[in-house]
Amino acid sequence: MDYKLMMKRYITILIAFSVTFVLFYFVTFTATHEFHDCTGADCTICHELQLMNQIEKLLQGMLTTIVFGIVLLIVKRIHIDDSYGYILKRNPIDDKVRMDD
Numbered sequence: 001m002d003y004k005l006m007m008k009r010y011i012t013i014l015i016a017f018s019v020t021f022v023l024f025y026f027v028t029f030t031a032t033h034e035f036h037d038c039t040g041a042d043c044t045i046c047h048e049l050q051l052m053n054q055i056e057k058l059l060q061g062m063l064t065t066i067v068f069g070i071v072l073l074i075v076k077r078i079h080i081d082d083s084y085g086y087i088l089k090r091n092p093i094d095d096k097v098r099m100d101d
Contacts, residue, residue, distance in 0.1 A: 019059070026056045 030052060036045050 023059060026052045
């Protein structure tokens with residue numbers, strides 16, 4: 001197998017696991033610290049929870065955009081493949097073209 005292709009696969013898998021780990025960490029941190037003893041306006045845990053919620057919303061928006069883009073590429077690829085197949089399968093009889101002109 002090609003070395004560059006293997007490295008691209010490893011990097012892709014590493015990025016996927018990293019994003020999954022970060023989202024999992026945010027969810028577990030939020031779940032474990034949701035009901036804490038708040039010290040007031042300068043509570044560091046409340047600040048961290050707000051920061052994590054903002055980052056989580058940004059990551060969810062990014063992932064939604066990526067998934068939507070991948071779905072559009074797949075649909076476009078299927079549509080192009082079908083249209084080429086239709087064009088290649090056409091013949092004069094299907095188009096009802098007279099050949100004696």
